[in-house]
Amino acid sequence: MSKTDKREEIVRAALELIAENGFHAAPMALIAERAKVGAGTIYRYFANKDVLISELYQELEQRLYPVILENYVENKPIRERFLRLFTDLIRYFIANPLDFRYLEQFHNSPYGTEYRRDKILGKREGCDVFRNLFEDGISQQVVKDLPLVILFDLAFGPIQAVTRDHILGFVTLDEAMVSRTIEACWDGIKR
Amino acid sequence: MSKTDKREEIVRAALELIAENGFHAAPMALIAERAKVGAGTIYRYFANKDVLISELYQELEQRLYPVILENYVENKPIRERFLRLFTDLIRYFIANPLDFRYLEQFHNSPYGTEYRRDKILGKREGCDVFRNLFEDGISQQVVKDLPLVILFDLAFGPIQAVTRDHILGFVTLDEAMVSRTIEACWDGIKR
Amino acid sequence: MSKTDKREEIVRAALELIAENGFHAAPMALIAERAKVGAGTIYRYFANKDVLISELYQELEQRLYPVILENYVENKPIRERFLRLFTDLIRYFIANPLDFRYLEQFHNSPYGTEYRRDKILGKREGCDVFRNLFEDGISQQVVKDLPLVILFDLAFGPIQAVTRDHILGFVTLDEAMVSRTIEACWDGIKR
Amino acid sequence: MSKTDKREEIVRAALELIAENGFHAAPMALIAERAKVGAGTIYRYFANKDVLISELYQELEQRLYPVILENYVENKPIRERFLRLFTDLIRYFIANPLDFRYLEQFHNSPYGTEYRRDKILGKREGCDVFRNLFEDGISQQVVKDLPLVILFDLAFGPIQAVTRDHILGFVTLDEAMVSRTIEACWDGIKR
DNA sequence: GATGAATGAGCGTTCATTCAT
DNA sequence: CATGAATGAACGCTCATTCAT
Numbered sequence: 001m002s003k004t005d006k007r008e009e010i011v012r013a014a015l016e017l018i019a020e021n022g023f024h025a026a027p028m029a030l031i032a033e034r035a036k037v038g039a040g041t042i043y044r045y046f047a048n049k050d051v052l053i054s055e056l057y058q059e060l061e062q063r064l065y066p067v068i069l070e071n072y073v074e075n076k077p078i079r080e081r082f083l084r085l086f087t088d089l090i091r092y093f094i095a096n097p098l099d100f101r102y103l104e105q106f107h108n109s110p111y112g113t114e115y116r117r118d119k120i121l122g123k124r125e126g127c128d129v130f131r132n133l134f135e136d137g138i139s140q141q142v143v144k145d146l147p148l149v150i151l152f153d154l155a156f157g158p159i160q161a162v163t164r165d166h167i168l169g170f171v172t173l174d175e176a177m178v179s180r181t182i183e184a185c186w187d188g189i190k191r
Numbered sequence: 192m193s194k195t196d197k198r199e200e201i202v203r204a205a206l207e208l209i210a211e212n213g214f215h216a217a218p219m220a221l222i223a224e225r226a227k228v229g230a231g232t233i234y235r236y237f238a239n240k241d242v243l244i245s246e247l248y249q250e251l252e253q254r255l256y257p258v259i260l261e262n263y264v265e266n267k268p269i270r271e272r273f274l275r276l277f278t279d280l281i282r283y284f285i286a287n288p289l290d291f292r293y294l295e296q297f298h299n300s301p302y303g304t305e306y307r308r309d310k311i312l313g314k315r316e317g318c319d320v321f322r323n324l325f326e327d328g329i330s331q332q333v334v335k336d337l338p339l340v341i342l343f344d345l346a347f348g349p350i351q352a353v354t355r356d357h358i359l360g361f362v363t364l365d366e367a368m369v370s371r372t373i374e375a376c377w378d379g380i381k382r
Numbered sequence: 383m384s385k386t387d388k389r390e391e392i393v394r395a396a397l398e399l400i401a402e403n404g405f406h407a408a409p410m411a412l413i414a415e416r417a418k419v420g421a422g423t424i425y426r427y428f429a430n431k432d433v434l435i436s437e438l439y440q441e442l443e444q445r446l447y448p449v450i451l452e453n454y455v456e457n458k459p460i461r462e463r464f465l466r467l468f469t470d471l472i473r474y475f476i477a478n479p480l481d482f483r484y485l486e487q488f489h490n491s492p493y494g495t496e497y498r499r500d501k502i503l504g505k506r507e508g509c510d511v512f513r514n515l516f517e518d519g520i521s522q523q524v525v526k527d528l529p530l531v532i533l534f535d536l537a538f539g540p541i542q543a544v545t546r547d548h549i550l551g552f553v554t555l556d557e558a559m560v561s562r563t564i565e566a567c568w569d570g571i572k573r
Numbered sequence: 574m575s576k577t578d579k580r581e582e583i584v585r586a587a588l589e590l591i592a593e594n595g596f597h598a599a600p601m602a603l604i605a606e607r608a609k610v611g612a613g614t615i616y617r618y619f620a621n622k623d624v625l626i627s628e629l630y631q632e633l634e635q636r637l638y639p640v641i642l643e644n645y646v647e648n649k650p651i652r653e654r655f656l657r658l659f660t661d662l663i664r665y666f667i668a669n670p671l672d673f674r675y676l677e678q679f680h681n682s683p684y685g686t687e688y689r690r691d692k693i694l695g696k697r698e699g700c701d702v703f704r705n706l707f708e709d710g711i712s713q714q715v716v717k718d719l720p721l722v723i724l725f726d727l728a729f730g731p732i733q734a735v736t737r738d739h740i741l742g743f744v745t746l747d748e749a750m751v752s753r754t755i756e757a758c759w760d761g762i763k764r
Numbered sequence: 765g766a767t768g769a770a771t772g773a774g775c776g777t778t779c780a781t782t783c784a785t
Numbered sequence: 786c787a788t789g790a791a792t793g794a795a796c797g798c799t800c801a802t803t804c805a806t
Binding site: 197223228231232235303317 | 789790791792794795
Binding site: 601613615629 | 795796797799800
């Protein structure tokens, strides 16, 4: 197993364990075992558990962006851009439930709060597509003139909730339902 | 300190610690210390940590319901009922940020998932006001004909996100902003 | 409930709990509960748990002696005295299994070892009937000329083992079997 | 210190502490300290305290059997076989008093009762030498025709008691005394 | 570089004992 | 006197991290 492979195995194992049952269910020894790697080996790739958790988060973000940007075209009507972006986002999560569950766990932990704070304060690079989309929407007067943070919450709040409930089996999101849900989100932010 | 006071101190200490930094930041010894109580004393009031966490959750729910129902009138237009209910909800959380943070932590934990599952499956009594509201809205054809779970997500998702961001200081919700946010949520679910 | 009654209830509760599942299964709070008495009350009758355990032991001994001595006549042949004494002993234990189990627990604990040491060293009064019986047996040359301690072990060892196995249900001691067992014990010590 | 050494040190420490003062006097932390090992290390070798206690018991049994079987010959007269077996047994215990004390503690605990029950019910392999000896003795009509359990008690009861008293210093078993004691046991079970 | 045995601080929990009521 | 709520030391056990091999 090459060096890169080892790192990947560790990251995969951590993702699975944490996504499935939360941080508390992912002791380092178990991650190591699931990655078929010595417990000490993890520390050659990650300074400590916090770093592993944060780097894994960033990797998931980095994997996600290209996929949802693949079919995204900037010079289209705001509404179309919104639907496209959020439909692809929700599809990605449905196709990659572990990613979704991990991101959720992270967001709901002290790590995530800190991370978010940094992004909002501009200390950390965020995903500009969404910001641009909302800012364009505001300036074109098709989106409500609300603070960006609130627009984000109006859009991502329902998406997160709905995706979670689909993954937990509380509702089933087929293509039609995804579409209607995202339309509803759009109704929430559009003028 | 009376018996009741001690229980209350324990509950308050647990609420504070968990709300501030999550379950993992609230060892029983620290809860006891913060409550100015011996470690063993907690176990006179709660069989174990899980029970403490669950009972605290239910207490917070029981405190919340009467407040948001105080000004709620069933035989009014759906839109008005919706605005009333969610405005009072968000106000309550802004006034009681620890409650909000605790409920959030709980919902995002395995406890919460189980709890929610039971509610959806009808094994546990939920808050019927919201369900009635949405069901009335659907039957009166003023609310989108979507599964209840999704309507809940469309309404509560943004509320939760927005409240969190206010409490974390990422945005400031004054009365006007609360009002506009809730109008936006209504736009999301209305036909 | 009179003072004496309370003490008796405590002792009874301790006997039951300890006999049934050992010392570790008898926390003071449980003894108090079973005795229908406040936890602190126990300490008005017994300085601490060790004292309770020791006094209970001595009470059981004091209850036992008169019963087995009831039909015991000193001026009879050694063999007859032996059979009489040990038959009544084993019958008593079969009729009072809690007593037996408690005595056993006590003997097998550090308490019991100390107690026994004191008795052998003469620091504590023992039951002289048995000693007299064996000493008479030796001097009349009907019992093996072995140290008293060993004669005790040859006699009580099997009695204890057999009684325990009866109480645990590993064997059933009817009258005939009791008789044959004690005869065998006698064969062991007789010349 | 090698891996095997550590396990051995733990087992030795547990043996010493438990043999000397019983299970309650052997907290894991003390066992670890006495073994010059971290508290957590014990759990690499034993899943929990119960397992440590049970495995230690089985190790002591496994050590004992070969020794007492070394000079045992099946096709000899019952009496000779009996004397040989029990003499070697008592000698082993005198030479290994910690083993004896530990086995005693174990037998007198809930672990031991369960263990014994399993053996008697045939759920667990026992030491067949003794059973065969007694069964042969019965069929050759040189041993009393009593239930096996009772024969065991008649033989092991005194042996246990006498060995305990030697180890506790209540009597001194020199070779002659061992011999006379075992002869007495034989008298107890022989026809 | 990779390992996994070893560590020990820290966890949730119990229980003999005390003492205000 | 009797109570039982309160205590906190001590328990069995976990797990992030280290380090000899």
